[in-house]
Amino acid sequence: MKSYRIAILIFTALLLGGTLRLYFAYNVAARPDEDAYLAPARVMREHIEEGELDKIPDVDVTWEHPQLVKLMFSLTLDEGDMNEIPTKIVPGKTTPLPEHSLRNSRLQTIAVSVLTLFTVALTSPLAALLLAIDPIHFQFGSTAYIDAMPTLFTALMAYFYVRAEHNMRRFLLSGVCLGVAVACKYPYAWIGVILVMHMLVYRAFSLKHIFLWGMLALAVFYLLNPYIWENPIERVYDQLTFHEAYADAQLEKDNHALLKPIDQLTEPRYYLPSKVKHEIWNPLGKLVFALAIPGTAVLLYEKSFYGWWMVLGLLFLMVWPTQWIQHNMMIVVPYTLAAATGLRWLWQRITLRIRQPVTDHAAGHSL
Numbered sequence: 239m240k241s242y243r244i245a246i247l248i249f250t251a252l253l254l255g256g257t258l259r260l261y262f263a264y265n266v267a268a269r270p271d272e273d274a275y276l277a278p279a280r281v282m283r284e285h286i287e288e289g290e291l292d293k294i295p296d297v298d299v300t301w302e303h304p305q306l307v308k309l310m311f312s313l314t315l316d317e318g319d320m321n322e323i324p325t326k327i328v329p330g331k332t333t334p335l336p337e338h339s340l341r342n343s344r345l346q347t348i349a350v351s352v353l354t355l356f357t358v359a360l361t362s363p364l365a366a367l368l369l370a371i372d373p374i375h376f377q378f379g380s381t382a383y384i385d386a387m388p389t390l391f392t393a394l395m396a397y398f399y400v401r402a403e404h405n406m407r408r409f410l411l412s413g414v415c416l417g418v419a420v421a422c423k424y425p426y427a428w429i430g431v432i433l434v435m436h437m438l439v440y441r442a443f444s445l446k447h448i449f450l451w452g453m454l455a456l457a458v459f460y461l462l463n464p465y466i467w468e469n470p471i472e473r474v475y476d477q478l479t480f481h482e483a484y485a486d487a488q489l490e491k492d493n494h495a496l497l498k499p500i501d502q503l504t505e506p507r508y509y510l511p512s513k514v515k516h517e518i519w520n521p522l523g524k525l526v527f528a529l530a531i532p533g534t535a536v537l538l539y540e541k542s543f544y545g546w547w548m549v550l551g552l553l554f555l556m557v558w559p560t561q562w563i564q565h566n567m568m569i570v571v572p573y574t575l576a577a578a579t580g581l582r583w584l585w586q587r588i589t590l591r592i593r594q595p596v597t598d599h600a601a602g603h604s605l
Contacts, residue, residue: 244363247359247363247364247366247367248356248359248363248366250367251355251359251363251366251367251369251370252352252355252356252359252366252370254367254370254371255351255352255355255366255369255370255371255376255379256348256352258370258371258376258380259347259348259351259352259376259379259380260348260380261514262376262377262380262381262511262513262514263341263344263345263347263348263380263381264341265513265514266380266381266511266513266514267511268332268333268334268335268340269332269381269383269511270332271332271383272332272335272340272343272381272382272383273323273324273327273332273333273335274299274300274327275300275307275308275311275343275382275383275384276308276311276315276323276335276339276340276343276382277299277300277323277324277325277326277327278297278299278300278305278308278312279308279309279311279312279315279323279343280312280315280320280323280324280325281297281299281325282294282297282305282308282309282312283312283313283315283320285297286312286313294309294464295464295465295466295467295468296465296468297465298465299325299326299327300327301465301477302477302480303384303423303424303477304420304421304422304423304424304459304462304463304465304466304477305421305463305464305465306387306418306421306422306462306463307384307387307422307423308384309464310346310387311343311346311382314339314342314343314345314346315339315342315343316336316338316339316342318338319336319337319338319339320336320339322335322336322339323335323336323339340382343382344380344381344382346382347378347379347380347381347382347383347386347387348379348380350379350386350387350390351375351376351379351380351386351389351390353390354369354375354379354386354389354390354393354571355369355370357390357393357394357397358393358571358574358575360397361397361400361575362575362578362579364578364581364582365574365575365577365578365579366574368526368574368577368578369570369571369574371522372526372570372573372574373506373507373509373510373519373522373523374502374503374506374509374563374564374566374567374570375389375567375570375574377509377510377511377514377563378563378564378567383564384422384423385423385564385567386567387418387419387422388418388419388420388422388423388426388567389567389568389570389571391415391416391418391419391422391426392415392416392419392426392429392568392571393571394411394412394415395412395413395415395416395419395429395430395433396412396433396543396544396547396571396572397412398411398412398415399412399433399543400542400543400544402442402443406447409443409447409451410450410451410454412433412451413450413451413452413454413455413458414454414455414458416429416430416433416455416458417454417455417456417457417458417459417461417462418458418459418462420455420459421458421459421462421463424477424478425554425558425565425568426568428550428551428554428568429547429551429568430455432543432546432547432550432551433543433547434448434452435546435550436543436546440541495561496556496557497556498556498561499552499555499556499561499565499566500527500552500556502561502563502566503523503526503527503566503573504520504523504524504527505520505523506519506520506523507519507520507523508520509563526573526574526577527577528580529576529577529578529580529581529584530548530573530574530576530577530580531580532579532580532583532584533575533576533577533578533579533580533581533582533583534548534549534576534579534580536579536580536583537572537575537576537579544571544572544575544576545572545576547569547571547572548569548572548573548575548576551568551569551572552569554568555568555569
């Protein structure tokens with residue numbers, strides 16, 4: 239593809255993706271759980287303003303998640319309406335949130351999401367365009383949730399790893415990115431596990447280098463997760479067992495189904511807020527899923543990490559009991575890359591069929 243066409247495609251992806259996300263952020267009321275992330279952000283902001291930085295590690299509102307994204311949200315809360323943000327969360331109840339602080343936190347998420355689009359565009363501009371209009375990514379890339387940032391950093395992790403070869407700087411940068419991602423949300427550690435499996439199978443790096451990579455990721459995770467500083471082993475254990483216990487409870491409550499993540503990918507209209515619901519989303523979701531099937535096969539044939547990420551990431555979502563739609567953010571990057579690869583594969587088949595009769599006809603005349 240010519241460079242100017244690539245530039246146009248990337249610009250279109252960023253413009254369309256940013257526009258969709260800004261529309262969502264400014265027109266959709268507070269979503270469930272946004273209060274759960276802004277509540278600890280308010281408490282942290284109060285500690286920062288009072289010069290009590292040593293109290294931030296003890297902020298235990300939604301303690302089950304690492305603090306990094308909530309700490310970032312705290313930095314842009316609006317002074318004028320910060321007192322309207324709750325400091326405690328009532329389970330099952332969505333608390334109304336003040337306009338300016340909610341908007342500022344959402345704008346942070348949008349900035350992170352657009353960076354994700356750009357990161358994906360460096361690998362495949364077409365995949366970035368598909369990601370720009372992906373309903374799951376533009377929804378959770380527009381709200382004050384904690385999923386957009388780990389999505390960005392796992393995309394960066396994959397980008398640096400795929401281009402590392404014998405470049406140790408890029409390889410170690412991928413480990414840093416994994417540490418940041420897990421410091422945002424724990425389930426994203428699974429993507430790091432997939433990457434290690436890929437490295438071991440294809441012997442991309444020595445065991446010594448893989449160990450160094452893992453230690454670096456662990457160190458970054460520790461440094462960016464103040465909640466665990468006081469007692470790392472006990473607090474990480476409590477966080478992980480909380481997720482396990484909660485997942486077990488949801489398994490009994492929500493009638494867990496293996497194919498639910500696929501339903502969420504192919505029928506996104508049912509999960510979107512009324513302001514952005516449209517009939518186009520479901521057929522678009524089915525089309526992208528149909529393209530991702532051969533695309534994933536091509537990626538696996540090419541021994542691509544993205545193919546592994548897609549398959550093993552989807553399997554994780556299928557067996558993980560809490561099958562909330564935002565968990566699909568874990569696979570939106572390889573999913574759209576697989577769909578773009580599938581579209582490329584289909585286009586090659588079509589053009590080959592079109593050219594074949596012309597070639598045969600010319601060969602007949604030459605005889």
